[in-house]
Each structure stands twice: as C-alpha cells, then as structure tokens.
Amino acid sequence: MDKKKVSKVHLDFESSLKELEKIAERLESGDLGLEDSIKEFEKGMEYAKYCHEKLEEAENKIMILQKGKNNQVKSKNLKINNNSEMEDDEDIQGTLL
C-alpha cells in the first residue's frame, strides 16, 4: 500500500499518535464510506506500527562525552550497575569537557 507515503507524513511520535486518535474519531463518527474507512484503518495501522517501532527503537544506554585527541568530542558508554553506582574505572574527572 501507501507505506512510503504514510511514512513521509510522520513528523514525530507525538503527531503520529495524534493522527491515530483522529482516525479513531473519524471512524467512530460513522460518516465515512466503506472505502474511506478501509483507507483510514490502514493509515491508522501504519501510524500504530510506526509508534511501536519508535518505542522499541531506543537501546537503554548511557554515554559520556569526553575529549579525545585533536579536541574532538567522543561518546563512550558508561556502565551503571543495579545500585546506580557508576563505575569509575578511569579518572572520569579528567574527562570533563
């Protein structure tokens, strides 16, 4: 179907969720014909899929920025254990930007 078209319409998560709500409202109103209803339904499912994907997208990581050579800033993963104690295996103070 219009997968590409719908994806392009997505601005961000919030507006996708809002679109989904609007579609539910339009379907609920009962004013739409059969063909329009199917179109709206398919669009709604696309939005829902996109939102689910977004929710799964992030990876639960914690990074710390530090200055590398040539003054370039790099990110480095920071480990935090279950007690939220940060592992200071390195002299983290020395990595202040």
Add this chain to the structure above:
Amino acid sequence: MMDYTIERERVLSITELTRIIKKNLESSIELNSIWIKGEISNLTLHTSGHIYFSLKDENSVISAVFFKNVNRKLSFKLEDGMSVFAGGGISVYEKRGSYQFNVNLIRLEGIGELQKSIEQLKIKLMKEGIFDPSNKKPIPFFPIRIGVVTSVTGAAFRDIVQVARRRYPGIEIILAPAIVQGLDAHKSIVRGIEELNNPEWEVDIIIAGRGGGSFEDLMPFNEETVVRAFHKSRVPIVSAVGHQIDHPLSDDAADIAAPTPSAAAEIAVPVISEIKGELDYLVIKISNLVSDMFKNIKIRIINAIGRPVFRDPMNIINYKSLVLSDLESRLISAEKDIISEKKNSYNAIPDIHSLIKNIHSICINKYILVLQSVENLSPIGILKRGYSIIYNLKNEILKSTNNINTNDKIRIKLHNGELYCSVDSKKKGVIDG
C-alpha cells in the same frame, strides 16, 4: 566613697547578681535585635545540633551560639575564617556567669552585593527578551535520547538516571560532564550545553543543572554566559538546579524549570507504559470499528442476495421465455410476408438466456470478492496477533476496569475460541505492556 560596713540584708548572692546582669543585658535595646559583623573561629558543630563559635575582629572576641531550632534554615556551611553578619542579641548563661551572642540569622559578607548584581543582570536580560515566554520551545512528548549537563560524580546525575529509567526503561542518556561549582563552572556548563546542541548527538531534550547547595554553590547558574546558553539552546532545555527559595536565572531562561534534577527527569521523560496502553487501546478501537462496519455490510449483502431475483434467477428466464413464446405465437399468426420480415429481426435479438446467466455470474463473483476482503480485515486477524476481546455478561466489550466487579463472569474471545472466566481481583492503573 564606699561604706565598708557590711549590711547583711543588702548583700547579694551570686545568683541574685547574675539575674540582675541577665535582666539588664537581655532587656537592653542596644544589645538585642542587632546585626554584628565578625570572623568565625573555634567553630564547633555539637552533636545536639547546636552550633558554637566565636566571632572576632582585630581587637575583641565574643562567644556565639546558634541553636538547632534556628540553624536548620541555614543554606550554607559555616567554616572557620568566614566573614559573616550575625543577627541576634546578647544572652547570659547564668551557670558560668558568661555572656554570649545568641544568633538567629547568619548572612555571608558580600552576599548582598552578589544578589544586587544578579538583580541587575536579570533586568538587563529581561530587556533583551531572554526570558520571554514566547521564545520557549515545547518539551517533546516522547524523547528517545536525553542529554544531561552536570557533574559526573554528583547525586544529580544518578537521580536523573534513576527516575528516567523507571519511567522509560529504553531511554538513552548522554552526559556532557561539567564542573557545577566554583570559578570555572560557568565555562564548563556552557561548553556542555553547546556540545549537546551538536546535531550529531541527536539529543531530543537537555537537562542542565545540579543538586541543591549554598547560594554560592548555585552561582554558576546565575552567570550571564550560562543564562545565555540556556536561552540559545536549539534543543529544548530544562533547568534543573536544586533550590528552595531563590531560583537561579537559568530557570527563567530555560524552556522549563524544575526544582530538582529528579523533577527535571520527570518532566523530560514520559511514563512509557501509559503511552503503550494508549496505543494498544487505539489499535483495538479502530479494528473494532472497522470490523463492525464490515459486519453491517455483510448483513446487507446477505439480505440483498436473499431476494427472489437472486435466489432463483431462473424465474426471470422462465418469465422471459413466456413472453418470448407468446411473441412467437403472435408472429406465427401474422401474415407470411410479415413473418419472414419479422423473423429476421427476431434472430437479431441476443440470446436472452445466456445474457441473464452472465449477469448472474458477475454478481456472484463480486460477492465472493467482497466476502474475502471481509475475512481479511475481520477482528480474527487481529486476535491472531495476540490481542483478545473481553465481554461482560451483557455481551458488551470491556474497555475499562471501571465497568467490572470482582467475581463478575467474563468471556474472553481469542482467535480460535473463547474462555469463560470470573474476575478474581482488580487493580487500577496502567500495567507495563
């Protein structure tokens, strides 16, 4: 001249003398509700919570006591050598016959000047529109990655990580480590905010701040460069400086201000299980709406098909045949020359039997197509993906825990059958999906 004869009745006991001294000193307007200025020495933080110290200048010294019930409000730590203003009055400690300064309030010397300069900076920046509400960017509804500018070792970062993860376990956090107190702090904070504004880091929202501290500790967040960096941030930014009374200017320049780093994390990160629940609810809702619509259409098609024309199309054919044979007999009875003429035109009439058959089969094919698409879109497809529909005894779909009670019977519809259950207990609120 003093009379050296002792008149017994006029002799004072030590206690009496001390009481007189106490009464005189403690009721003196000159010695009470006054401010004195001096340097702290011999500071003792007693386990009782009272604070004892001496206040001195070049020539003199006085003992001072800062009782627990009033020193709790102190926003900074006292140290030997600090130059302070102390507000209070003289009191006498009868047991030792000593007098001391009873402190009610302490202000750091120089703090008045600092506060004045902050006020001036505030007015200047206000005129420039740095604090205009119209400049404030909306906080994103659903951030994937948050940027944090604070000390890597402070409690603030740990608090933010904890709160953010509790609300959204998948959240990504990127820390720009900064010094948050002292002379270099403002440069470090500005660099952190600027770095996280680099599109390369794909940060959706920034939290910049520190935990609570003394007035001086929070000063970097009143620095002009820092306040401007908050204002300039392209990425929406939360000011997260722990404070009780006076908020720092960064709060006014940020898109939103939080009283603590934990509160900032709550502002920046949504509770993801609530969003998931909403999403699932909407999907089920639109699926139900569409399948209801198909159910109605199916009924209309079945009703239409049930009408005589469709139920027995041969009726039409038979009727036409009658008309045809009638026509034929009338033709035969007509004159011969006319017969031959008319016969030609009769041959030109298309075979009405096959015509009707064609129309009939076209109708049937269309009907099958529609039925197929109904099956594809029916809720059974949705149920197969793991959703289920719960009905109450009235056959109403349950959308909320509000409309069902403990021990009520419910019917759960799955893709390949139904379960008949009763409710053991119920719990409100959104559960992680």
